[in-house]
Amino acid sequence: MRKFFLGACMAGSLIACNPAQEAAVKDEIIYHVFQRSFYDSNGDQHGDLNGLRMKLDYLQELGVTSILMTPLYESFYYHNYYSSDFSAIDSTYGTEEEFLQLVREIHRRGMKIYMDMETQYVTEDHTWYKDSYGNPSSSYSEYILYDDAEQRKPSSIVFDIHDLKGYDGTVRKITTVNLLSEKVKQYNRSLFSYWLDPNQDGNFDDGVDGFRLDHMMDDLDNKRRLTNLFKDFWVPLIDSLKSINPAITIMAEQADWGSYGIDYLENAGVDWVFGFRIQQAIRSFDKDRVAAYADTTFARTPQGKNQVIFIENHDIPRFATAMAQDEGKEKVGATLNLLLGGIPSLYYGQEIGMLGDSYFGKYGGITDANEIPYREAFEWHRDKDGEGMAYWYRGSGPWWDTSTVKSNDGISYEEQKADANSLWNTYRTLIALRKQHPVLISGHYEPLENTSNDIFTFLRTDGQQQALVAVNFSATPEQLSVSLTAKGGRTIYGNGEGRIEGSQLTSTLTGYETQVWLLNQ
Template sequence: MKKTSYFIWLCVVAGSLFCCKQSEKEVQIQKAKEPINWNNEVIYHVMQRSFYDSNGDLHGDLNGFVEKLDYLKQLGVTTILFTPLYESDFYHNYFPTNYYNIDPEYGSKEDYINFVKAVHEKGLKFLMDMETQYAQEGNIWFDDSYKNPTSKYSDFIYYTDSLNQYPEQIFLPARSPLFNFKAWPGESHHIVILDLNQAPVKNWMKEFYLYWVDPNKDGNFDDGVDGFRIDHIMDDLDYKGIITSMYADFWNPIFTACKEVNPNIFVLGEPANWGKYGADMVTRSGADASFNFPLKFALSSKKASQDMFEK
């Protein structure tokens, strides 16, 4: 009889602990879903490669940022925005070879998750920088499909011919020979345009962005980004007239899906046309804010500086 009572008591205690643990997790999830006023955020935009190096390899890295989070808080920073983290042969990482992998010079995927959790533990937020309209050689979609029309990745790269010999390239006219874009320190690489008209590519990209919102899909966003900066966002990609209506047809479904998972996801678009204010982009794509380059140029002009000091 005593053994039976002892067993029942253990079950009750264990069950209570389990319920408490669940309750704490539910509180964390609920807290993450509380509305954020992004107008009050102080965003620190930094190229992580040039920040703090934690292991002496002369590259700033994720662990270096973890070590300096208190310093950033003392500066008044509330949100950290990097340049892209994914693998790339370019020092700035804007043209990926592998979208999901973290550049090893910044750390591992585990280092990344630990960084995001540390950011949130400090009461800070993290925005991820993305430019996913392009790929470079070294990316399997291009490497496997170039001059190989039977490749299962042929739909992922925008080719202008049936033999996959002429991929569309950033900044270049159609059917241009593959161009070597220079990269530091003296290297050169090809940059090709993804076929963002294709449904498989759109679906792949949607899942890709959703991954960073909640990497382990547990509904707790302590390991997920708080938003994205979209680099070089355009409605007609590179004004080529081949991938159009991107705000409504490509970006809006992605942003909507991300906000369905985490309503607090913040999207900051960087218009490729620096002469525009970005209002059309925000309205049609579902982004939350835009870089205001015309205002920046006006404020930094010689006349604006003179007016400021004279007044």
């Protein structure tokens, strides 16, 4: 959550292991976009819906298939969590009709769109809060969780917070919604259902393909007041949504980032959770830790469910910053993000190595501005003042003054597109490799030991093909020797200087190199 301070046939697969289904394998790669920062279509410095629609060609050029947006509903906060009105789209993004145009165009291109939702909290500006505060006779009294009978003490939210300061100095009170209220349950069914089929014609070309459920918990904020939410709130809601469109996908952000999310997959009715332990392991740049967490994550994931694999999102410092702008390490991150297994998710700007550090505690205490550094304007141009730059945070104080968006620094789409060795082209090539070899999409993950202390190896297997992925975590060349059950194979990515003799693969990997071998069956 942290908005403001702080293979086919086994687990990790997409479809059942059935050769007849191979032709139906479709890649899904999510592009997690912070739309306010993506592309400004009308010159007001806010990224918007039309701007995103204008850049769909870019997303397809990169090769992603799906878009995950941050919340769209009205809020006093730039990130649009903590809503003042769930039913209205923030006017700085555009109109509802512009959103529907975007959805239809995404579907026309064969892509998907997911909507981020957090309906557990509201600000003092929401009708439920305004009407019920100090008014026990209000028809909205049961919508809000109060700590007193007079309804003058709205319950705190996560981390015992009662209000939050915005980056522009605005302070709003925030409280918890009573998710166990039958009226609240009905409201959520209506709200979520609307976005599945806005014109109610049974044709889902204008509806979203699913939802991300932010900060999902069984006992909301561990306060022992809203308990058994999986069974009493989320499962009935998800079941009702899937009765409308069975093809939708529900992904849950588990509130505990140390969790594998297995209880969500088993008990909460969701399809995907987020691979936080893998994300954390990748940032450690410890190959044994990556292997251990990948083994556990994929082994424990129930069949038919999945993990969203990511190295960046809107709540954590940028990967390039964490790797001290070491391009070799950034490319290792790209490999693991895209080839390890599960459903890959790229955070906008990750593909060009955008920067952004944590500002927690540096300026202004608890404020929603502390995460602006990793939600900056996407760098489209060599010139930082080029067309469409979404500088909604211009003049915001230290967050603007220390912006990492600069001209001629190599971190832009314009600068990297023509460079075959750029990070952007690495992402594009790896995504294309997946599309060329379905085993890298649907194959289940299998751990594979080797003789090197620095090379991480694993298999992707789908019953028809097997691919071996080797990743050098060292900056220096390393020798790889690994035993196989396959007899022969060929490199499909990397320098191709290795060989397979009998059941032994030997190769040399240059610093931070990835090699992918397609093995004979």
